[in-house]
Amino acid sequence: MVSRRPADDPGEMRRELAQQLNHLLFDRERRQGRGVDRAELARRTNVSRSSVYAYLNGTTLPPTSVLDQLLTALDAGGEARRRLSTLRDEIEVAQQRGPRGAEAAVPRQLPCVTERFTGRDAQLARLAALLEDPGGVTTTIAAIDGAPGVGKTTLALWWAHRVKERYPDGQLHIDLRGFDPEGPLDPGEALHRFLHALGAAPESIPDGLDEKSALYRTLLAGRRTLVVLDDARSSDQVRPLLPGTRHSLVIVTSRDRLDGLVVREGAHRVTVPVLPRAEARELLRRWLGPARVAAETGAADELIDLCAGLPLALCVVVARAADRPDWRLAALASRLREAPDRLGALGEGSLDLDPRTVFRASYALLPERAARLFRLIGPYPDVDAHACRALLGAGGPPAAELDALTRANLLTEGALGRFSAHDLLREFARELAGGDPAEERGKATERLLDHYLGTAVRAARALEPCREADLPPAVPDRPGPPLRDRPEAMAWFAAEMPALQAAMRQAAAEGFDRHVWGLAWAATVFLRRSGRRAERVALHRIGLEAALRAGDRAVQATSMRLLGDGLTRLGRQDEALPLLRTSLAECSAIGDARGVFQAHLSLTRLHDSLGDLPEALGQAERALRASTAVGDLLARADGLTHVTKQRERLGRHEEALPLGRRALALYRRLGYAEGEADALRCLGRIERRLNRPEQAIALFERSLELDRLLGDRFWTAHVLRDLAAAHEAAGNPALGRTYRAEAAAMFEAMGQPLADPARAGAEDEAS
Structure with a gap:
């Protein structure tokens, strides 16, 4: 049968389909010698008899499934089935496209977009x-x-x-x-x-x-x-x-x-992501004009921070500012900063602009445990899976909960498996957490603090295996990262430092003072080696406040000394001196021999940094005598090293040399790499002062190797400067300049430019 295919007229095409169906029906009747019962045909196709008549008359197009059943009932061959199925689909398309000659509809549905779009x-x-x-x-x-x-x-x-x-x-x-x-x-x-x-x-x-x-x-x-x-x-x-x-x-x-x-x-x-600062500034300029933003760049940046770079919040704030050209941006920032309900202040009562309403729509869809985890992470700028496990008290890493939160974009997974949310989402989480039972929140906080303190102590042990006695007491052991060596321990501290600081603030607010001062103690070596002097002082201030609340005199004395050491390195000796003297007096009063010894070492470094070399030597000699009461070889080596340094500083090089060599031998016997590097630096300076630059270079190079192995940026910078001086003394000025430039770059990166080379020796002795 040849199809007379009408082009695009749906009615003609339906009639063509009906005609071909009727041909199949007549062929079936001719072959079986009797008529086909229409009621039986309707039963076999599961439709009404009236529908069958409508299909055969061409007034109704059969659905695809009904046409298949109808063709089966009529014994249609393969070619006929393909031809009629294709025709049926073409009819359906033609019906949607309208009568012959009509053009297909061309929708143009894009909504308008703001002209103030920027960045991205x-x-x-x-x-x-x-x-x-x-x-x-x-x-x-x-x-x-x-x-x-x-x-x-x-x-x-x-x-x-x-x-x-x-x-x-x-x-x-x-x-x-x-x-x-x-x-x-x-x-x-x-x-x-x-x-x-x-x-x-x-x-x-x-x-x-x-x-x-x-x-x-x-x-x-x-x-x-x-x-x-x-x-x-x-x-x-x-x-x-x-x-x-x-x-x-x-x-x-x-x-x-x-x-x-x-x-x-x-x-x-x-x-x-949220807008980077540069793009957020451009958004403000689009709304407010370049001149207004340039006149108050600090206030503009504060508005960006208060809005967490979130475009929804930023647009609400800048629209408000645009409507009030006489308002100073600083006043607007102050009002937002001091608002008791920042989320509500940003929304201004409009549901489609209220961050709280927008956030809640996503939060409401979370599974229960994921929602609980979201509420618990509010105080922390970022967390890893181990911290989340501790917060939930889970038996394993809460992969499903973290996946739900990242899938909903309420958390962002960054590098190294860390999870974070911007400030407004964290504020929303803290607000939600306020509705949870206080006991439940307290237990979650304690679990997290136990995790952080236990892991920080393990990391500190990996950094300085020989100084177990300087660490806080053990806490309940909770699962955490492996921390198999020094680089892993340094990397853990570097990644976790913002979270540790937030955890200490949270612990202080909720009365977990033992965790506060314990975390400050455990982080000391990392902070020293990484040259984070301001952070070190800030953490030890919080630690001392917690120690004073705790009422333990030994803990208070140690926290005073650690804060004093940090202040000395920061150049604030006037604040450090009374703390160190009080620490020494307290340790003497309670019979803490190790505390007495360490306080004398701290006072040695402080007086050296002030240029009071005789007093510094006197404190070092007292420390060496006190090391006997401590009763371990590490204390003895530390005492010898400090006396060696002070005699070298006073020009008594021949007296200093044998003491330094004894200290080096003890450190090597103990396997204490940091002490070995310190003794090598000291001996190298003595050799340089004795006009033996080649010997000095060999000692400095070994010290540099150890400092880099330890990840100690502070002492690496110092020994690079020592190497520069030794090479210059050995007649290699070009190599000296190379080392000096590298040292200067490291000091600058740590925020510690050495503008006065005459003070270099004193600054070396800062703890």
């Missing part, structure tokens, strides 16, 4: 790169995710407007309301709206989701269309709305990471 250069570059591959065989999908209020929709619409001319066959847009309190938009409803926009008559749109999706893909086949799906709840909500050909671009925004869309449909994820 990295994300725009990533999006632009998606369109550079002409060889793709499927729809390009850009999945833009990020935290609530971070500007995903603005970025998506901005880019959509930039590229829309590439898609002349239409631009579709819909708000999927994924996190609306009333629930997300049903994908079937979204498809209905799209089909209507593409010209489909309402009465011809099928009811089933799969059928709607198939028709949608059919209508978009071969068309270059841009589809923007805003605020998706999940991959399942998005999947039915995806075209099926490579000619289209789909931009999806969501607070969820849409992992399913990335894995199964090959979507390209583009994560939107």
